[in-house]
Amino acid sequence: MITEVIMPKAGMDMQEGTIVKWMKKEGEYVEQGEVLLEIITDKVNMEVEAETSGYLLKILRNAGEKVPVITTIGYLGEKDDKVPEGEGTPDIAEDSKKEENEEVAKTLYKEEIRTVSIDKVRATPVARRIAREKGIDLFNIKGSGPKGRIQKIDVENYKENELKVTPLARRIAEIEGVDINTVAGSGLAGKVTKEDVMKALGKEEIKETKEEKVEEENTKVIPMSNMRKIIAQRMSESYFTAPTFTLNMEVDMEKSLELRKEVKDHILKETGKKVTITDIVLLATTKALMKHPYVNASLDGDNIILHDYVNLAVAVGLDEGLLTPVIKNAHKMTLTEMVIAAKDIQERTMKMKLSPDELQGSTFTVSSLGMFGISHFNPIINQPNSAILGVNAITEKVVPIDGEIKIKPMMTLSLTLDHRVIDGVIGAKFLQEMKYLLENPMTMLI
Amino acid sequence: MNYEMKEMTYKDAVNLAMREEMRRDEEVFLMGEDVGLYGGAFGVSVGMLEEFGEDRVRDTPISEAVIAGAGAGAAVTGMRPIVEIMFMDFTTIAMDSLVNQAAKMRYMFGGKAKVPMTLRCPGGSGTGAAAQHSQSLEAWFCHVPGLKVVVPGTAADAKGLLKAAIRDDNPVVFVEQKTLYKEKGMVPVDEDFIIPLGKGEIKKEGTDVTVVSYGRMLPRVLKVAEELEKEGISVEVVDPRTLVPLDKEIIINSVIKTGRVVLVNEACKTGGYIGEIASVIAESEAFDYLDAPILRLAGLDVPIPYNPELEKAAVPSEEQIRAGILKVMNR
Numbered sequence: 001m002i003t004e005v006i007m008p009k010a011g012m013d014m015q016e017g018t019i020v021k022w023m024k025k026e027g028e029y030v031e032q033g034e035v036l037l038e039i040i041t042d043k044v045n046m047e048v049e050a051e052t053s054g055y056l057l058k059i060l061r062n063a064g065e066k067v068p069v070i071t072t073i074g075y076l077g078e079k080d081d082k083v084p085e086g087e088g089t090p091d092i093a094e095d096s097k098k099e100e101n102e103e104v105a106k107t108l109y110k111e112e113i114r115t116v117s118i119d120k121v122r123a124t125p126v127a128r129r130i131a132r133e134k135g136i137d138l139f140n141i142k143g144s145g146p147k148g149r150i151q152k153i154d155v156e157n158y159k160e161n162e163l164k165v166t167p168l169a170r171r172i173a174e175i176e177g178v179d180i181n182t183v184a185g186s187g188l189a190g191k192v193t194k195e196d197v198m199k200a201l202g203k204e205e206i207k208e209t210k211e212e213k214v215e216e217e218n219t220k221v222i223p224m225s226n227m228r229k230i231i232a233q234r235m236s237e238s239y240f241t242a243p244t245f246t247l248n249m250e251v252d253m254e255k256s257l258e259l260r261k262e263v264k265d266h267i268l269k270e271t272g273k274k275v276t277i278t279d280i281v282l283l284a285t286t287k288a289l290m291k292h293p294y295v296n297a298s299l300d301g302d303n304i305i306l307h308d309y310v311n312l313a314v315a316v317g318l319d320e321g322l323l324t325p326v327i328k329n330a331h332k333m334t335l336t337e338m339v340i341a342a343k344d345i346q347e348r349t350m351k352m353k354l355s356p357d358e359l360q361g362s363t364f365t366v367s368s369l370g371m372f373g374i375s376h377f378n379p380i381i382n383q384p385n386s387a388i389l390g391v392n393a394i395t396e397k398v399v400p401i402d403g404e405i406k407i408k409p410m411m412t413l414s415l416t417l418d419h420r421v422i423d424g425v426i427g428a429k430f431l432q433e434m435k436y437l438l439e440n441p442m443t444m445l446i
Numbered sequence: 447m448n449y450e451m452k453e454m455t456y457k458d459a460v461n462l463a464m465r466e467e468m469r470r471d472e473e474v475f476l477m478g479e480d481v482g483l484y485g486g487a488f489g490v491s492v493g494m495l496e497e498f499g500e501d502r503v504r505d506t507p508i509s510e511a512v513i514a515g516a517g518a519g520a521a522v523t524g525m526r527p528i529v530e531i532m533f534m535d536f537t538t539i540a541m542d543s544l545v546n547q548a549a550k551m552r553y554m555f556g557g558k559a560k561v562p563m564t565l566r567c568p569g570g571s572g573t574g575a576a577a578q579h580s581q582s583l584e585a586w587f588c589h590v591p592g593l594k595v596v597v598p599g600t601a602a603d604a605k606g607l608l609k610a611a612i613r614d615d616n617p618v619v620f621v622e623q624k625t626l627y628k629e630k631g632m633v634p635v636d637e638d639f640i641i642p643l644g645k646g647e648i649k650k651e652g653t654d655v656t657v658v659s660y661g662r663m664l665p666r667v668l669k670v671a672e673e674l675e676k677e678g679i680s681v682e683v684v685d686p687r688t689l690v691p692l693d694k695e696i697i698i699n700s701v702i703k704t705g706r707v708v709l710v711n712e713a714c715k716t717g718g719y720i721g722e723i724a725s726v727i728a729e730s731e732a733f734d735y736l737d738a739p740i741l742r743l744a745g746l747d748v749p750i751p752y753n754p755e756l757e758k759a760a761v762p763s764e765e766q767i768r769a770g771i772l773k774v775m776n777r
Contacts, residue, residue: 126705129734145738145776152705152737 002081003052005074007067010041011356013230016068017041024056044354058083123150130155139167164191172197227321238383242418246378249431251438253394253409256280259441273343278368281391283338284437286310286330292430294422296363298384313362316349324382325349326362379416386421390414449634457490457627459601463608466637477504478530487532514540518548521563533579534569548617549592560615570662572625577749582713587619588690594618595689599664601631606641623662646693652682656700659710660685670767698730705737706774712761715744738774
């Protein structure tokens, strides 16, 4: 039997992927689960495993080619299987195919999609049975039971002609508070798609308007990379939806610098890594977050979700853009563990060797521009976080203390908050906590 | 069948069943602590010594191991003993004879031995008898192949089922309910009134939600069901009556009909028999008809407290049963 090898959809945002390298040659045998090729998505490198065992009959797309997700890029099968004619491009009957593809992607990458919980429908067994018998897609039904569970009565009351909506479109509409009934569907049989909802939101992805191209001399047009596009989209979404404000607080870093000096050699000997001021700030951040749960919260529709753990995203700048890999369960870490975790994730980010999972699930983000001498900035929140901490440079400043003039290493912390979730007082208290911890860093070690 | 009915207590129904069987079959006899002169700890066998004499109504020493062992031995040799263990809690002492001997003999002798023994014991809390005299241990016996387990919840069921238990050729654990002994009900006085083991009964018909319950909880469930009926919720109450063998069909069919099920028993929740019933439902065809998660209402996982208020709080109350049914109804 012939099995198509496709460019996987490894994340909600992934539109296309680039083939880095095929690990097998045409005609070679591959075991199910064996790595077949390596691809690079807009964010990470990843290995694609063979879905079934068989011979790699044909490679349709070669290394270096950029391919839309779900496109067939090769075939697996028995030696005497006939490879279908033509190329497996998905552009025939775009819409319906796309929907099918979404299904395929969903089954392939359940893990991935589960994090946004759109592939799971809460429905009672009888509701499922009736939907199955009638061929109704449960995704289209709104549940009236507890936690939105679809009950028997919901399926019975469902009319075939009712609005058809893709799960993603429904999800976006829910988050953005759009009444899905008012959105005109452009998909197959009038199905409402993500694009329709975005259009209704006025967030239509701006199509290229070639006729207005004003090309001047000495200008260079650079198409946005996928990573750039995603950064643009996510930052705009955050900036235009969250009413933010930024609080700044000066911290005397003398004792934190002393602490670093004291433990540097020890940690270097233990782990081979150099402890930095950023590591100490990260540690202080986790400690402070555990005391101020709202700063560590996420916003989901009308619900504020508090976390009793800290998954700390750290902004890492790359030549191509910016990534925010996540240090999971950072609240459990000692300084040494924080040093190891932070260095590890930074190094792997630089090498683009992160799993998609490591870019998700953050509860708070830290962005440091201290090494560039920045004194203040207003970071943009990494949604669905409700706040982000900007860490600035340590500079020696003249500070009056008890009527005397002292020179102290001072650093400003810039905390941007989502006012929908947090008010100024909470943010101020959080910064006070940070200041106390960093000015009395021994308290973090006990 | 139409029988002549008479109102009597649960206790008198048990007494009548024993008397009828002892009159009918002289191999049947009763033995246990204080069953003779004293008439039984709860007065269940009052008057029987006078009617049948010391040979057939035998007071025993305070040794449950002896009572159960002698019962199993007598049964194998051709008698049909009814043995009474004063409190269900004391079956712990009788376990070896019951579990390793009585329950196994028929099987291990290739069917040549029969063990027609009925072990009666009152279970349940509600009398202020505290932790060692108030347990509902029926699930233990249900777990042993070779034992049948009966828990009647009404006077009529007590009579019909006890007669069936005495006539059965296998060991039967017959769990009476202390707090139901004084409850009255209409009972057929006909000697031929027998309820076959393994046959449940729909105690009240309904269409919206099934409540499966037995024993002491049954009257509570029925009361709540009647109240809810007036509020427009039609509750079907299913009483399996016999836990082993279990009338799965009656339960499954009811759940298929209503799509919702609440299970209620007095025994501790963890490892309780309603957990088994929940699994039976979930594994059956009824699964695809469920419109709500299966809900268990059971005793707390605590020793029964002596303090009367705490004792009440340890087992499902009418309010809790009502709340449970409403929850499953999404009301």
